Amino acid sequence: xxxxxxxxxVVGGGVIGxxxxxxxxxxxxxxxxxxxxxxxxxxxxxxxxxxWFQGKGKGMPRYVxxxxxxxxxxxxxxxxxxxxxxFNLNYEKTGGLEICLGEEEHQERVNFIEEMSQASRSGxxxxxxxxxxxxxxxxxxxxxxxEVSGASFCSHDGCVNPLNLLKAMNSSFQQKGGxxxxxxxxxxxxxxxxxxxxxxxxxxxxxxxxxxxxxxMTTKLARMVGMKVSVIPERGQILVTERTSRVFNYPTAGIRxxxxxxxxxxxxxxxxxxxxxxxxxxxxxIAKRAIRILPSLKNLQLIRSWAALRVLxxxxxxxxxxxxxxxxxxAITSHSGVSLASIHSSILVEWIxxxxxxxxxxxxxxxxxxxxxxx
Amino acid sequence: xxxxITARTHGLSVLVLxxxxxxxxxxxxxIESLEATRNSExxxxxxxxxxxxxxxxxxxxCGADYFTDRSVWQIDNNLQIHHVSxxxxxxxxxxxxxxxxxxxxxxxxxxxxxxxxxxxxPGVMPCTAVDVLYKSSGLIxxxxxxxxxxGPLLLLIGCRLLDVGVHVSAFLDTSMNGALLKALPLLPNAxxxxxxxxxxxxxxxxxxxxxxxxxxxxxxxxxxGASKLEKVRIGKSGKFFDVTADLLLLHNGVVPNxxxxxxxxxxHRWYDVQRYWEPIVDDWGNTSVDHVSIAGDxxxxxxxxxxxxxxxxxxxxxxxxxxxISKVERDNLSQPHRIELARQKHVRxxxxxxxxxxxxxxxPENDKTLACRCEEVKVSEIRETVRMGIKDxxxxxxxTRCGMGYCxxxxxxxxxxxxxxxxxxxxxxxxxxxxxxxxxxxxxxxxLAEID
Amino acid sequence: MFKKxxxxxxxxxxxxxxxxxxxxxxxTVASALLVGGNMVFRSSVVSGQPRGPYCxxxxxxxxxxxxxxxxxxxACMIPVxxxxxxxxxxxxxx
Numbered sequence: 001x002x003x004x005x006x007x008x009x010v011v012g013g014g015v016i017g018x019x020x021x022x023x024x025x026x027x028x029x030x031x032x033x034x035x036x037x038x039x040x041x042x043x044x045x046x047x048x049x050x051x052w053f054q055g056k057g058k059g060m061p062r063y064v065x066x067x068x069x070x071x072x073x074x075x076x077x078x079x080x081x082x083x084x085x086x087f088n089l090n091y092e093k094t095g096g097l098e099i100c101l102g103e104e105e106h107q108e109r110v111n112f113i114e115e116m117s118q119a120s121r122s123g124x125x126x127x128x129x130x131x132x133x134x135x136x137x138x139x140x141x142x143x144x145x146x147e148v149s150g151a152s153f154c155s156h157d158g159c160v161n162p163l164n165l166l167k168a169m170n171s172s173f174q175q176k177g178g179x180x181x182x183x184x185x186x187x188x189x190x191x192x193x194x195x196x197x198x199x200x201x202x203x204x205x206x207x208x209x210x211x212x213x214x215x216x217m218t219t220k221l222a223r224m225v226g227m228k229v230s231v232i233p234e235r236g237q238i239l240v241t242e243r244t245s246r247v248f249n250y251p252t253a254g255i256r257x258x259x260x261x262x263x264x265x266x267x268x269x270x271x272x273x274x275x276x277x278x279x280x281x282x283x284x285x286i287a288k289r290a291i292r293i294l295p296s297l298k299n300l301q302l303i304r305s306w307a308a309l310r311v312l313x314x315x316x317x318x319x320x321x322x323x324x325x326x327x328x329x330x331a332i333t334s335h336s337g338v339s340l341a342s343i344h345s346s347i348l349v350e351w352i353x354x355x356x357x358x359x360x361x362x363x364x365x366x367x368x369x370x371x372x373x374x375x
Numbered sequence: 376x377x378x379x380i381t382a383r384t385h386g387l388s389v390l391v392l393x394x395x396x397x398x399x400x401x402x403x404x405x406i407e408s409l410e411a412t413r414n415s416e417x418x419x420x421x422x423x424x425x426x427x428x429x430x431x432x433x434x435x436x437c438g439a440d441y442f443t444d445r446s447v448w449q450i451d452n453n454l455q456i457h458h459v460s461x462x463x464x465x466x467x468x469x470x471x472x473x474x475x476x477x478x479x480x481x482x483x484x485x486x487x488x489x490x491x492x493x494x495x496x497p498g499v500m501p502c503t504a505v506d507v508l509y510k511s512s513g514l515i516x517x518x519x520x521x522x523x524x525x526g527p528l529l530l531l532i533g534c535r536l537l538d539v540g541v542h543v544s545a546f547l548d549t550s551m552n553g554a555l556l557k558a559l560p561l562l563p564n565a566x567x568x569x570x571x572x573x574x575x576x577x578x579x580x581x582x583x584x585x586x587x588x589x590x591x592x593x594x595x596x597x598x599x600g601a602s603k604l605e606k607v608r609i610g611k612s613g614k615f616f617d618v619t620a621d622l623l624l625l626h627n628g629v630v631p632n633x634x635x636x637x638x639x640x641x642x643h644r645w646y647d648v649q650r651y652w653e654p655i656v657d658d659w660g661n662t663s664v665d666h667v668s669i670a671g672d673x674x675x676x677x678x679x680x681x682x683x684x685x686x687x688x689x690x691x692x693x694x695x696x697x698x699x700i701s702k703v704e705r706d707n708l709s710q711p712h713r714i715e716l717a718r719q720k721h722v723r724x725x726x727x728x729x730x731x732x733x734x735x736x737x738x739p740e741n742d743k744t745l746a747c748r749c750e751e752v753k754v755s756e757i758r759e760t761v762r763m764g765i766k767d768x769x770x771x772x773x774x775t776r777c778g779m780g781y782c783x784x785x786x787x788x789x790x791x792x793x794x795x796x797x798x799x800x801x802x803x804x805x806x807x808x809x810x811x812x813x814x815x816x817x818x819x820x821x822x823l824a825e826i827d
Numbered sequence: 828m829f830k831k832x833x834x835x836x837x838x839x840x841x842x843x844x845x846x847x848x849x850x851x852x853x854x855t856v857a858s859a860l861l862v863g864g865n866m867v868f869r870s871s872v873v874s875g876q877p878r879g880p881y882c883x884x885x886x887x888x889x890x891x892x893x894x895x896x897x898x899x900x901x902a903c904m905i906p907v908x909x910x911x912x913x914x915x916x917x918x919x920x921x
Binding site for chain 2: 828829830831832833836851853854855858861862866867868871873874876877878879880881882883884885886887888889891899901903904905906
Binding site for chain 2: 038183301
């Protein structure tokens with residue numbers, strides 16, 4: 001058994017784990033980051049790369065504010081990473097669209113934006129409806145389909161290269177003295193009064209603080225340190241086309257044109273367990289919708305498809321928890337790890353290292369699910 | 376073709392989907408046209424060709440539905456097959472579907488990619504490319520040709536080139552030192568069918584007799600040229616020298632084309648002697664996926680004669696599985712094929728061992744060499760990523776883009792298997808392979824959506 | 828480079844990079860261009876390096892070329908047709 005010590009051990013090498021580890025070494029902490037052996041099912045590697053808040057947080061105003069704050073921090077966060085590592089994140093904060101087909105979708109969207117604006121306590125919920133005409137005006141190089149009725153536009157939204165983000169954070173983490181230990185799957189966690197001993201097959205890691213941010217495995221590991229965190233997998237399928245000249249300069253949740261010119265099209269939301277197969281029907285539906293929105297896409301060649309599993313809490317909003325039974329152990333799970341990377345690496349790190357609890361933080365406690373169950 | 380013939384003999388309805396414009400596969404490419412319009416060349420191709428021609432004739436008469444120019448791009452779990460024209464302009468060819476009860480995959484083999492510095496320069500090609508051009512289009516190389524690699528196919532093609540007057544300016548033999556010695560234990564078997572051996576040896580003798588500069592024990596080959604190939608730099612025993620070349624023809628063995636069997640989720644094993652992936656099958660070609668079998672060189676590579684036999688056997692199995700004949704009848708009908716198989720099969724182990732690909736040419740030492748041609752991912756990037764702790768091909772793919780291009784890892788899959796295996800000091804079998812997803816070949820979004 | 832080993836039979840006229848080319852019926856776009864001495868079909872989308880046909884059997888996707896305005900067609904799989912317009916593909920401009 002190889003023994004290693006640190007102030008903090010972070011379990012989980014995906015976007016959330018790495019952003020936390022990165023933020024911590026920037027504060028001078030000694031951190032070991034562990035990543036599991038089988039990397040196939042990770043949400044971080046099967047990611048659309050949106051840096052987004054439009055449409056998030058319905059029913060949890062605190063989360064809406066959290067997302068807005070994350071987005072506001074993103075440009076500086078990206079710049080720092082690029083300067084530190086030389087990786088190009090291709091972060092584009094152009095504003096983002098949700099395009100509506102037909103009148104019913106349009107009305108639904110209008111209602112939604114209205115509700116979100118009213119619920120936003122800070123008044124910072126900044127998203128507006130635009131007409132079909134205005135939308136076409138924003139897209140001079142490509143024609144909208146006949147059924148496009150309009151869109152919602154949020155100037156804060158954008159997109160990034162999610163893989164470069166992961167690589168950059170990991171690289172900077174290591175450059176600043178962090179220890180990255182891949183191919184380590186946690187088998188046992190021993191808790192004593194002042195530290196945690198995390199055992200994998202070959203290593204034993206000792207630390208005062210423990211952060212569990214390992215996606216779908218969070219439930220199992222959190223239980224080892226007295227925390228109840230439930231997450232379920234949700235499959236999303238994506239199509240990727242050949243590269244073509246750039247004509248679509250705003251990301252949407254279902255269509256974006258990457259920096260290299262290829263289009264990524266999605267998505268689906270399927271409860272199929274731990275299954276990352278692609279299916280003809282779903283891919284066909286994605287293609288059909290994309291063509292209804294942008295008819296000229298029909299001539300683009302599809303090169304590949306993929307599927308990945310999202311990690312979802314019962315209300316699809318973050319869970320940030322410290323163990324009551326074993327203080328010092330934390331569990332962090334969230335959808336939107338990319339969008340929240342800027343705030344995870346700053347405010348959440350302050351919570352973990354310095355016990356600075358953000359305002360309204362109890363909103364993220366999983367006891368909110370008990371309340372819902374009671375009702 | 377053999378499978379179709381046998382299946383039809385027992386009354387099954389058979390549909391054959393062929394990506395090429397006419398029957399014959401790779402070995403008998405364009406054979407009908409060759410026989411009809413270029414008969415003098417046809418007769419030079421040898422006795423096997425007469426045989427191939429008769430097979431094609433029998434196939435054409437057997438009553439199978441035969442669709443040429445069809446590429447399969449998706450196969451559903453229930454064996455619904457989606458296919459599209461291989462050659463029509465993408466935007467105006469329509470998708471078709473068909474439903475099968477049983478599926479036989481007989482897509483054949485391809486050349487093992489032989490990555491070396493400069494291998495993406497126009498003018499560098501696998502040696503079978505000239506075979507295709509010769510048979511399908513009547514083209515022969517014009518200018519200086521360098522042959523490099525090892526294996527009987529390279530020798531055969533080398534001889535054909537000499538026969539038609541092509542100027543071969545060098546033959547670079549990359550076969551492993553001591554290969555003949557290693558293969559000797561298998562020699563008695565091989566000698567039962569000595570004509571293979573003697574033919575191979577005579578090809579070698581012919582090339583040497585023609586006075587072509589012949590270099591063995593080559594350690595480095597680099598292709599050089601601005602917009603197309605200009606010369607080949609050869610390294611042997613620490614010394615380097617250049618040879619002018621317009622065409623560099625490479626060969627490092629033939630490997631099964633596993634794209635479709637991978638896509639279907641069939642189990643594969645690593646065949647270590649010849650360093651390739653092959654689908655795991657029983658004696659009848661059944662894969663691990665229900666109702667899916669294979670025949671021919673898309674499984675263990677064994678050449679035309681055995682491919683044909685395996686086709687008959689797979690068809691008999693299908694006929695039995697569909698309830699048309701009994702197990703006993705199947706076994707009886709298979710007897711002559713099994714005898715033929717036994718007769719032909721013994722030489723293969725010898726050839727496989729004799730022409731084992733050498734490590735130098737499987738895992739490029741020169742880090743600048745492109746492992747992935749489509750996305751231009753260097754060997755060095757792959758090594759670095761593996762050292763970061765990534766050892767499964769799909770994660771490697773996300774991190775480096777290797778395998779994301781048009782060819783969907785057909786050209787880099789084996790190289791990646793070898794690099795990861797070398798870095799982690801484990802067998803490729805423990806590493807696994809990329810997940811091969813639909814579309815098996817690119818189709819347009821409009822075709823997927825099935826709109827005009 | 829390549830040359831025809833025997834006399835051409837029927838030909839069609841295609842247009843490559845704006846110039847007329849007489850090619851034999853039954854040739855693929857790839858073989859037709861190779862016979863004319865054209866080895867470079869495109870510039871790579873990643874770095875712009877020149878690329879041309881490699882495997883000639885449809886598995887490598889190196890011979891991608893623009894035919895009648897539609898890019899990324901496998902030249903080795905497509906037979907020539909009268910008045911076909913063929914153009915090399917350049918790396919997309921950002």
